[in-house]
Amino acid sequence: MGFLNLSKKGIAIALSAQMVLATQAVTMAQAEMLGTDAAISKYTALANRNALMDEMQRDEVRAEIEALGVDPAEAEARLAALSDAEIATMLTQMENDSAGADIVGTLFTIFVILLVTDLLCFTRFFNFTRCVR
Structure with missing residues (x-):
């Protein structure tokens, strides 16, 4: 009987220690300084991506994409897969190449x-x- 109580206490202590350690690791916050440039570039990239997605939603663009034989859902998926630098390059090219601008x-x-x-x-x-x- 003494051995059974001793093993229950040992298991309870081991499980309690494991629970405390597991919750300690999860609740520890990882904080670091975020520079202004990093924050601006993050939100600029997000705005650029949203601007291109908005262009894809226009009826004229969808009609042209379908006329070229491309599925609009596939075009949106490929657009979502582009890197931030590629999206910025596309937007710059769109601004510079627009007719009559x-x-x-x-x-x-x-x-x-x-x-x-x-x-x-x-x-x-x-x-x-x-x-x-």
Whole structure:
């Protein structure tokens, strides 16, 4: 009888110690300083990913994807699998390659061409110019 009580106490103490150690490891927090750059890059990457996913939800984009023979669900899965750097590159490329985005530059170029042709007496578009002859 004494041995049975001794073994029950030993098992209870061992299980209690194991329970205390297991809960201690779980409840210990791992804290570290988070720099501003790391926090901003994390949220920027998340915003970029959400912006591309929002573009994928547009009807025109979905129609074009389906017209090319790509399943929209597969395209979204592949988009979700991209790294943050790849998504940032895609967004930069989308901003730089959009059609008609640089209207001010286009109008300035046309103005300069017309001005030069007026100065060289090829056209007479502006009244404030004189021919260089």
